[in-house]
Amino acid sequence: MPEAEADLKTPSLPHPPGVALRGLILAYGAGTMISQVLILRELLVLAQGQELKLALGLWCWLFWVGLGSLWGGRRTVRAAPSLPHLGRLLLLLGAFLPATILAIRAVPTLTPLPWGQSLPPGTAFFLFLILLAPFGLTSGYFFPCACRVQAALAPQGAVGRVYYLETLGAALGVCLLQLFLLGRYPNLALGLGTGLFLSLCFWGLARPLSTAGRLVAALILLAPAAALFFLTPLEDLSRRWQWPGRQVVATADSPYALLTATREAEQYSFFANNLWYFTYPDPLTAEHQVQFGLLEHPQPRRVLLLGGGVAGLVPEILKTATVTHLDYVELDPQLVHLTQRLLPSEGMGEMEKVFGGEGQGSQTPAPPPKPPPPTPYMGVEAEPQERAGPPPRVEIIFQDARRFLATTREPYDVILMALPEPQNAQLNRYYTREFFGIVARRLTPQGVFSFSLTGAETSLHPLRAAYLALAYHTLSQVFPEVLIFPGERVRFFASSTPGALVADPARLVERLKARQLNLRYVREYYLLHDLSRPRQEYLRRILSQQPLEINTDLDPRCYFYDLVLSSVQEGLPLKEILPALKSVPPFIFWAALGLITLILISFLRRRPGPRYLYQVLVMGLGTMTLEIVVLILYQIHLGYLYRQLGILIAAFMGGMAAGGAVGARLATRPQAGVRSLAAAQGGLAVLAFSLALLLPRTSSLPLPAWETLTQAGFALVLAGAGFAGGGIFALSAALWAQAQPDSGTKGGYLYAADLLGATLGTLGASLLVLPVWGILPALYLVAALHAGAGLMVVVRVR
Numbered sequence: 111m112p113e114a115e116a117d118l119k120t121p122s123l124p125h126p127p128g129v130a131l132r133g134l135i136l137a138y139g140a141g142t143m144i145s146q147v148l149i150l151r152e153l154l155v156l157a158q159g160q161e162l163k164l165a166l167g168l169w170c171w172l173f174w175v176g177l178g179s180l181w182g183g184r185r186t187v188r189a190a191p192s193l194p195h196l197g198r199l200l201l202l203l204g205a206f207l208p209a210t211i212l213a214i215r216a217v218p219t220l221t222p223l224p225w226g227q228s229l230p231p232g233t234a235f236f237l238f239l240i241l242l243a244p245f246g247l248t249s250g251y252f253f254p255c256a257c258r259v260q261a262a263l264a265p266q267g268a269v270g271r272v273y274y275l276e277t278l279g280a281a282l283g284v285c286l287l288q289l290f291l292l293g294r295y296p297n298l299a300l301g302l303g304t305g306l307f308l309s310l311c312f313w314g315l316a317r318p319l320s321t322a323g324r325l326v327a328a329l330i331l332l333a334p335a336a337a338l339f340f341l342t343p344l345e346d347l348s349r350r351w352q353w354p355g356r357q358v359v360a361t362a363d364s365p366y367a368l369l370t371a372t373r374e375a376e377q378y379s380f381f382a383n384n385l386w387y388f389t390y391p392d393p394l395t396a397e398h399q400v401q402f403g404l405l406e407h408p409q410p411r412r413v414l415l416l417g418g419g420v421a422g423l424v425p426e427i428l429k430t431a432t433v434t435h436l437d438y439v440e441l442d443p444q445l446v447h448l449t450q451r452l453l454p455s456e457g458m459g460e461m462e463k464v465f466g467g468e469g470q471g472s473q474t475p476a477p478p479p480k481p482p483p484p485t486p487y488m489g490v491e492a493e494p495q496e497r498a499g500p501p502p503r504v505e506i507i508f509q510d511a512r513r514f515l516a517t518t519r520e521p522y523d524v525i526l527m528a529l530p531e532p533q534n535a536q537l538n539r540y541y542t543r544e545f546f547g548i549v550a551r552r553l554t555p556q557g558v559f560s561f562s563l564t565g566a567e568t569s570l571h572p573l574r575a576a577y578l579a580l581a582y583h584t585l586s587q588v589f590p591e592v593l594i595f596p597g598e599r600v601r602f603f604a605s606s607t608p609g610a611l612v613a614d615p616a617r618l619v620e621r622l623k624a625r626q627l628n629l630r631y632v633r634e635y636y637l638l639h640d641l642s643r644p645r646q647e648y649l650r651r652i653l654s655q656q657p658l659e660i661n662t663d664l665d666p667r668c669y670f671y672d673l674v675l676s677s678v679q680e681g682l683p684l685k686e687i688l689p690a691l692k693s694v695p696p697f698i699f700w701a702a703l704g705l706i707t708l709i710l711i712s713f714l715r716r717r718p719g720p721r722y723l724y725q726v727l728v729m730g731l732g733t734m735t736l737e738i739v740v741l742i743l744y745q746i747h748l749g750y751l752y753r754q755l756g757i758l759i760a761a762f763m764g765g766m767a768a769g770g771a772v773g774a775r776l777a778t779r780p781q782a783g784v785r786s787l788a789a790a791q792g793g794l795a796v797l798a799f800s801l802a803l804l805l806p807r808t809s810s811l812p813l814p815a816w817e818t819l820t821q822a823g824f825a826l827v828l829a830g831a832g833f834a835g836g837g838i839f840a841l842s843a844a845l846w847a848q849a850q851p852d853s854g855t856k857g858g859y860l861y862a863a864d865l866l867g868a869t870l871g872t873l874g875a876s877l878l879v880l881p882v883w884g885i886l887p888a889l890y891l892v893a894a895l896h897a898g899a900g901l902m903v904v905v906r907v908r
Contacts, residue, residue: 581602
């Protein structure tokens with residue numbers, strides 16, 4: 111420690127030691143949080159938007175940061191760090207960030223996987239470990255070093271003070287990123303800018319004293335600056351790395367996903383996070399998604415399309431002459447702008463008229479040109495019907511589909527949903543009983559609601575059958591009339607009026623002839639063969655035999671089955687683990703949890719180090735689970751999580767920073783510190799338990815009328831959870847230091863325990879607890895864990 115104190119008193123430092131140290135820690139917190147967001151976005155693209163593999167990436171991130179923290183904690187015992195040492199770590203982080211982004215983008219070119227094939231889980235895990243090792247280890251190493259330098263300045267509450275400054279910097283960094291930068295600048299530009307910022311902080315706050323050191327630092331500082339100057343060619347080159355052997359014609363980094371367009375001959379393919387979204391032209395998919403739903407209504411006039419319009423569905427709808435009004439709801443404006451820019455001369459001229467120059471607002475387009483007469487097929491020759499009345503009014507709404515349906519008062523004859531399948535808990539909200547209830551209120555008495563899910567032409571896998579049956583049973587809970595059509599895409603139709611839907615394919619053929627539609631694939635032969643009564647009855651019988659399960663907002667069953675089906679395709683053991691956990695009676699799980707808690711209380715009662723590490727581990731697990739649950743609830747109720755994600759995370763991190771500051775002050779009084787630690791754990795238990803009691807009573811309330819209050823409520827919940835979590839970390843660090851003053855690795859161990867708990871919370875909540883048991887059991891689990899941790903502290907006090 112004398113070396114560190116002598117370094118802190120060196121007059122050659124550009125700022126007073128206390129000011130320089132606080133600046134370095136704040137920069138570290140902001141830089142690492144921004145880096146985490148940017149790197150995880152790149153991993154999401156590499157993993158084709160698959161939540162399971164993104165969770166693997168987050169686990170690898172936390173693993174390396176925790177390992178670096180443990181390594182740094184041990185190193186600081188033998189060699190005391192200094193302010194220039196912290197500055198050099200920031201310099202390394204500034205160089206590693208853009209290098210990591212470029213390395214992730216180069217993976218498709220460097221690996222021998224054929225185009226379109228997803229990364230196998232083992233390969234993804236191995237790659238993520240390699241890619242994240244440099245940044246993660248350096249980031250974790252910084253924290254215990256900063257704690258040791260802070261202890262040289264002010265030993266009392268050093269770990270808690272560093273934690274407070276780091277979380278405050280993280281809150282400021284993510285708020286700046288989400289509110290002002292993300293979506294406005296490419297990911298690579300943000301990475302280079304963040305690297306330049308970290309390098310400038312090193313130069314301004316703790317630059318080296320030697321001439322050679324300054325020369326090396328200047329060269330590293332110039333690297334991101336030069337890359338920013340040549341950003342456009344570097345961005346184009348790195349995007350080509352992501353698509354070896356394909357012609358990339360355009361990319362757009364929207365707040366929702368990385369959009370990529372490639373061209374093959376006369377076809378354009380569009381991808382969201384490297385996952386195929388649609389190909390244009392693709393008349394087969396467009397006809398199937400649109401015409402079946404329209405044919406189910408005797409005379410559709412007002413139509414609502416939820417997603418898919420840019421895939422050619424809007425012109426397909428306008429082929430039906432009876433349509434007078436079409437509302438098209440799309441979440442991402444940049445997707446519409448990208449297709450308009452690329453496809454005006456490839457059959458999208460009509461879309462240009464519909465959407466206008468800016469791709470929004472309402473337009474009354476000219477009637478579509480008369481298509482050529484269809485080729486006679488099966489003895490039927492039909493001319494397309496002329497539109498007798500005025501041209502239809504078409505309006506595009508850039509909004510979340512669920513939120514639009516919850517706020518509009520317009521009735522519709524047909525509602526067509528062309529949104530992605532429930533591949534995660536957020537998409538699951540479009541396939542729940544609550545959402546179907548909203549849809550039912552927006553249909554006219556004879557109205558039809560239609561969507562499709564992946565099926566099979568012949569036999570169905572038992573898990574696939576259960577997945578489809580879940581949607582069928584959930585629809586039946588809301589609509590008295592439900593109809594299903596078999597095929598590679600199983601199509602669901604629902605109506606609030608019994609007898610309104612048409613199952614007989616002959617009647618659909620009659621309507622097809624009466625409307626004189628010029629269609630290639632929805633034709634008489636296909637309707638009579640593919641929708642024959644035996645095929646329909648077979649599918650209905652298979653689905654009716656499945657167990658009766660209902661998909662709800664608070665119990666995302668669709669997410670469970672999609673996760674299990676994905677594990678079957680990827681060869682993961684989740685297909686055995688998840689159903690087995692689902693079949694375990696709840697009382698066995700709760701009894702095991704209570705027994706483990708009692709054993710830990712008895713074992714850790716007189717061991718201060720493990721006891722306080724356990725307090726921090728439970729805090730990391732519980733607060734991360736609470737954060738995930740609140741983010742999902744925000745998305746369910748308000749529908750625009752991505753736009754407000756920065757504010758919500760900033761509220762959580764800001765609360766954690768405030769809690770760390772308050773906890774560091776309370777810890778100066780031993781008994782008050784112990785009581786405060788128990789109160790913080792109990793407060794988190796009460797918060798989770800209260801949410802579990804209130805959610806079933808508030809989920810059906812008309813929340814759109816209380817939008818501002820709802821936003822503030824979710825932000826306050828996260829801020830409260832963060833405040834208690836920050837207090838637990840600071841109090842545990844101070845109380846452990848009071849019990850064992852000679853331990854010099856506390857900061858690193860505590861930070862590693864926090865990250866381990868966060869890892870367990872992330873993987874456990876997203877892959878096990880939420881899909882298997884739902885949101886309410888997850889909250890009860892968090893409440894029980896924090897109550898047990900608080901009881902451990904109370905038993906020790908007595």
